[in-house]
Amino acid sequence: MIPTAIPSPASFIMRIDPRARLVVGFVSTLILAVAVQWRAVALGLLLAVGLCAAARIPWGGLRARLIGVNVFLLMLPVVLPWSVPGAPLWSAGGWVYSREGLELAMIIVLKGNAIILLLSALIGTIDAASLAHALEHLRLPRKLVHLLIFTVRYLEVLHEEAQRLYRAARVRGFEAGAARHTYHTLSRLLGMLLVRSVDRSERILAAMKARGYCGRFYLLNHFHWSSRDGMFCVAALVVCMALAWMEWQ
Amino acid sequence: MHIAEGILSAPVLAGGAVAAGAGVYAGLRALDDEAIPKTALLTAAFFVAGLVHVPLGVGSVHLVLNGLLGMILGWTAFPAILVALTLQTVLLRYGGLTTLGVNTVVMAVPAVVSYYLFVPFLRRRPRPALVFAFGCAAGAAGIAFGALLASGALALSGRAFYGVAALFFAAHAPLMVVEGIITGGLLLYVWRLKPELFLEQERTP
Incomplete structure (x- = not known):
């Protein structure tokens, strides 16, 4: 967590x-x-x-x-x-x-x-969601706030994904130590995380477009x-x- | 790599904030609406990558990976790093609110530099061994340049901080080595699976 x-x-x-x-x-x-x-x-x-x-x-x-x-x-x-x-x-x-x-x-x-x-x-x-909304109400650049909202939304998802990849490596006998093998494994694990996050972002964009996304969010929590x-x-x-x-x- | 709150002098903090603001403005201009989800998920992925404990000797270090981030994001690394640092400040208490500007500059300037240095080279489709070598160089340079900027910010805050600045820079030597090795492997892996990530579009304002 x-x-x-x-x-x-x-x-x-x-x-x-x-x-x-x-x-x-x-x-x-x-x-x-x-x-x-x-x-x-x-x-x-x-x-x-x-x-x-x-x-x-x-x-x-x-x-x-x-x-x-x-x-x-x-x-x-x-x-x-x-x-x-x-x-x-x-x-x-x-x-x-x-x-x-x-x-x-x-x-x-x-x-x-x-x-x-x-x-x-x-x-x-x-909490992180209120923080993003508060920032938009305080007139920060729209794109920056959107970046923040999306990052906050998917942080936990990607964290779980990273832990899943790590568990999968452990199940196959991986043990972290200060060795070449560890660095090799970690770089592939993180590489997989990056590639999957890009793939996921493409699915997200497609799903949002299908629902009529046109570059802005409508904030529902007005303070x-x-x-x-x-x-x-x-x-x-x-x-x-x-x-x-x-x-x- | 983070400079904590309450250490730097006011002019340095203000200078960092102004420079970061200009960088973020340029980065947001380079950022298409359609690229927001991808940039955000990459930001989240790099944030998560920074949580991994990488064993080194008897201890462990956390990765920064700003060299690789810059190669993928170009100028949009500025807003991405600002967002990541803001979340680290709020969620994990690394760095600080007033040092956000300085810390953003410290990590994002090397990122943008590595974009200009290494991506033109990738466009020429080099051999895998060379990709690995340039990844190592980008990773190590990202940390070295960043640590240099941070030490500079400390030293600019007064003569009293010269010792701390030198210590800060020296403390980053082990991280530099680990970042180099991991970024090398990481770049090669991502380059093989998704070369379009580096070639697709110009990420400049």
């Missing part, structure tokens, strides 16, 4: 219009991503934790994501301070591990985590903008301005 949105219980976040969540998530992420001040990053992290708690996101799913990101992020406090000039914390053979570098690295680690939590709460709770969504946007705007003020005052 491809892990889609973390299944989360109904919460007030889930009731907010996906368009609002998308825009708020994007803007707040942008501000956090460029922030370099302690206070702004700390406030962002606090808000992100609060939103995750409010969205009642299960800890299990979140933990896996956080581990994945932190494997890379925690490399930074090890490497970065050596190449940032500043007050030395300790030194080895002419190289200086600087205080400023450690501070910069820790800010990056904190905001990396804050953004993951923020996105998990706001956008991670939107309903309510006063709650407006209030959420205003609150988010205030918070984003507070973050920006802390960063650039």
Whole structure:
């Protein structure tokens, strides 16, 4: 199974219009991503934790994501301070591990985590189909949205196909190892996947044309903008301005 | 190959977003309505291929396959890669939302380059051994060029990141070898079964 949105219980976040969540998530992420001040990053992290708690996101799913990101992020406090000039914390053979570098690295680690939590709460709770629809409502190029809708629709189908091919290879005694035979087998397996996906796309196009496809989809899920969504946007705007003020005052 | 959120500086993020936007615009112009299902299914197939653990030494790596993707999709690799990266960000938490632009450029530019480098060669119907060799070259070059662009983006974000950039580039050496071997076999296989995939139409804006 491809892990889609973390299944989360109904919460007030889930009731907010996906368009609002998308825009708020994007803007707040942008501000956090460029922030370099302690206070702004700390406030962002606090808000992100609060939103995750409010969205009642299960800890299990979140933990896996956080581990994945932190494997890379925690490399930074090890490497970065050596190449940032500043007050030395300790030194080895002419190289200086600087205080400023450690501070910069820790800010990056904190905001990396804050953004993951923020996105998990706001956008991670939107299912893929609603996401595509929300994007079309937000006036993204039509072809791009169609590409996204089709990709999302067939991701699971092709994933199952790949697993079927892999199982078939295993039944015939294939065992993956760091050997030439493995690379040979995998390249054929993936080649089969590509060829079958192209064949499938031809059948899809023929079937769609037979049903009168003329280059556009009619969206059925129209979202309903309510006063709650407006209030959420205003609150988010205030918070984003507070973050920006802390960063650039 | 993914640069995570919150590391790059604002000008680099903005530059990446603008470059990716231009590439995606060009790619969408090259994309016929009728080619949307095929492009989307290939995008999904490459996404799935990227989930496979390929054993290497004691560990394993994930494939990117941007060299081969470019040979098949041409300029439409830009929107395809943007869609794949968006889904990876939303579904798997690789990369990030603000780094989408930079990451798209990092993977799609080598893809388009490999389209211009290797597809004219395929049009001359070469021998299988040569197809395999050029597949290897396209796969390895796709990663090497991509890692170079990513390291460049890191280095442009400040002197402080020079060390990280070098480490990032070095970490991609094993992936380069595996991608080369697999792309070689993959290209030869697809080329034998469906040569029209590479020859059918011009994928340029």
